[in-house]
Amino acid sequence: MVMDASVNPFTKGLDKNTANYAPLSPxxxxxxxxxxxxxxxxxxxxxxxxxxxxxxxxxxxxxxxxxxxxxxxxxxxxxxxxxxxxxxxxxxxxxxxxxxxxxxxxxxxxxxxxxxxxxxxxxxxxxxxxxxxxxxxxxxxxxxxxxxxxxxxxxxxxxxxxxxxxxxxxxxxxxxxxxxxxxxxxxxxxxxxxxxxxxxxxxxxxxxxxxxxxxxxxxxxxxxxxxxxxxxxxxxxxxxxxxxxxxxxxxxxxxxxxxxxxVRPQTMWELIAEEGVTHLCGAPIIMSTLLNAAPEHKRDLDREVEFFTAAAPPPESVLAAMKTAGFNVTHLYGLTEVYGPAVVNDWKLEWNDLPLDEQAQKKARQGVRYVALEGLTVLDPETLEPVPADGETLGEVMFRGNVVMKGYLKNPEATEKAFKGGWFHSGDLGVLHPDGYVQLKDRSKDIIISGGENISSIEVEEVLYKHADVQAAAVVAKPDEKWGETPCAFVELKEGSTVSEADLIAFCRQHLAGFKAPKTLVFCELPKTSTGKIQKFALREQAKAL
The missing domain is CATH 3.40.50.12780 (ANL, N-terminal domain)
Known part of the structure; x- marks a missing residue:
């Protein structure tokens, strides 16, 4: 039975006013x-x-x-x-x-x-x-x-x-x-x-x-x-x-x-030590910069400093080195559309007793929802049905709640697509583990994350295609110890071309922000399907071996 609002004692005469309500704002x-x-x-x-x-x-x-x-x-x-x-x-x-x-x-x-x-x-x-x-x-x-x-x-x-x-x-x-x-x-x-x-x-x-x-x-x-x-x-x-x-x-x-x-290693170490820094955030490149600083620039810290990182999870060797240097690293995950970090790899005390290889497996996961996020899950992107929580079945990572964007400015079509079915579609592919922790497995949009910055592979490809000597091009992520990932371009040249790798990279730098230009460029015949679609999965494997 629905109570009439006019006689409901919990609504009648109990309206918002300046004494009992204010809009939330930071x-x-x-x-x-x-x-x-x-x-x-x-x-x-x-x-x-x-x-x-x-x-x-x-x-x-x-x-x-x-x-x-x-x-x-x-x-x-x-x-x-x-x-x-x-x-x-x-x-x-x-x-x-x-x-x-x-x-x-x-x-x-x-x-x-x-x-x-x-x-x-x-x-x-x-x-x-x-x-x-x-x-x-x-x-x-x-x-x-x-x-x-x-x-x-x-x-x-x-x-x-x-x-x-x-x-x-x-x-x-x-x-x-x-x-x-x-x-x-x-x-x-x-x-x-x-x-x-x-x-x-x-x-x-x-x-x-x-x-x-x-x-x-x-x-x-x-x-x-x-x-x-x-x-x-x-x-x-x-x-x-x-x-x-x-x-x-x-x-x-x-x-x-x-x-x-x-971002300079000597300055960072000086400020951390002399200003009593307790917290900092950054992409894995910041960890590398701190760890690879000249010995005379490093400082002994009298406290543990909390370091929050996003992008790809750092290798176990990096985590160990950070701990030795005085930092406790916590892995976060999010997107621009969810105000930055909305997922945290909340570490459980009992995991400290696991063998190091099992700890590394736990740390490789993106984690669970922030307290301000109402929903985080992995769904089939077409049916929106939950994938089994088996740590193996791929689906799309999706969000819902108060820390999801209003939408895309002046782009109702993209907004509607992003919110299809009442969830924000991240475009990231992942799995759901039995304990509810999410782990990313691939990026459905071919975004390359280099030093914490997003690089569209298609944007780089479009520049390469503008060069008169390029017949075909494909750009994928190449694992990089310093930057996490860097753009790697595979290029087919037109017959008779003599353009060099350095020439094409310089051309990209003329038309793109420097960090978006390929760091590696390979001349080859691109692998294609029977319908002519470039097989990027094969190129990713090649990039890993370079």
Missing amino acids: LSFLARAADVFPDTIAIVHGRQRTDYRTFYRRARQLGSALTRLGIGKNDTVSVMLSNVPPMLEAHYGVPMAGAVLHSMNTRLDAAIIAFQLDHADCKVLITDREYAPVVKEALSMAAVTPIVIDFSDTQFPQDGERLGSLDYEAFLQSGDPEFAWSLPDDEWDAIALNYTSGTTGNPKGVVYHHRGAYLLAQANVITASMAKHPVYLWTLPMFHCNGWCFPWSLSLVAGTHVCLRW
């Missing part, structure tokens, strides 16, 4: 940290120290200054910044103005940057002078004409050209430090826009909402077992899924952000 975390811990150091950048009182004031100034420019709800503010304080300020100040933060990958080429600026309908661009050459080229290609604000880093000065008429620091100081920002009207409002590489066509714009950012930020703290006042080293790019939401997580526990403009 903006509230910084306001609380500034209220409770105003003198705690929030940001370290070179010799610069910023406490929470000042961090909050500067974020409000940014929000105010943007508002005075006419920026408001659903306007896009793009940033081309490394891991520097303005990037942290943007994570709060931009949404304080009601706008949407669009963080761009600093390694992208001008054409992709221009596409993103246009697709996002960028109104304001905050850009570091280090990236002036590529940003200038992108602006010349873009249809939009955003207001450009240049950031000049006083701690690590850059001599790049000024592209706009406004300087970041002067612009920020024009804002009101007491700016009366408000929470979003609806926690479903957009807070951030991130672009993910697709296998065909242009990248897709992934839209995050305030509610998801709030919940994932809290889940990070729980997953990372962060006590109050942790010290977090920014080895993970903040442009990547909004730094996996850690720019918001740290305010929850009044932690310290230790900025890192460039």
Whole structure:
């Protein structure tokens, strides 16, 4: 029997009001940290120290200054910044103005940057002078004409050209430090826009909402077992899924952000030791960089540092070396569409008693859902029926819950396809083990993950096909000890061609971001099916043997 709402005692007269309801938003975390811990150091950048009182004031100034420019709800503010304080300020100040933060990958080429600026309908661009050459080229290609604000880093000065008429620091100081920002009207409002590489066509714009950012930020703290006042080293790019939401997580526990403009082994070891770093995140390349540092640059640590990594699980030898160096490594898994990490290889204490080879098998698995994720499973991608939890039957890894994106910006067809059947389809193939842990086995979209960055094999192939001497091309992932994977190109040349491997790689570098260009190139006749389809599985096996 359904009770009439008009007489239901649990609804009648019990409405939402300002006393009992507020939209969920991570903006509230910084306001609380500034209220409770105003003198705690929030940001370290070179010799610069910023406490929470000042961090909050500067974020409000940014929000105010943007508002005075006419920026408001659903306007896009793009940033081309490394891991520097303005990037942290943007994570709060931009949404304080009601706008949407669009963080761009600093390694992208001008054409992709221009596409993103246009697709996002960028109104304001905050850009570091280090990236002036590529940003200038992108602006010349873009249809939009955003207001450009240049950031000049006083701690690590850059001599790049000024592209706009406004300087970041002067612009920020024009804002009101007491700016009366408000929470979003609806926690479903957009807070951030991130672009993910697709296998065909242009990248897709992934839209995050305030509610998801709030919940994932809290889940990070729980997953990372962060006590109050942790010290977090920014080895993970903040442009990547909004730094996996850690720019918001740290305010929850009044932690310290230790900025890192460039990933350099000596600098990392110095900061870890001297700033008392307790946590850091990154792709396997960060582990390699730390472990392969010159002996004189390494430091003996007086505590165990928590290291969270994604992409391919590191080899047992690397895990052992990290432990010896003072790091406890935890494996995470996620995608841009789920705010970064949403799966964790939660380690069970009883597994410590297993033989090392069995421990390695456990560590190779991606794991179980974050506390903020309602559903994680492996389903048949066509029928959406669960695969047997036998650790062998392949299916597609799927997600559902509050930390799944709103959808793809201006792309209803792709959004509908991604959410078919009430699940987010990851495109990753995996198995489900009897204990409920998920393990990836292949990537159905042929995405290559190199140093934590996604590279579309088809994007690289399209560039190769533009070369006059290329008859056919296929690009696959080649295992790499340093980067995890690198692009490996197999190329059939046209008859009579004398182009060299170096020539083709250089050609790719002219048309792609450097990290996307093939590191290995093989001239051969491509294996094909009877219908002419290139057999990439055979090429992957060849790449492994190279």
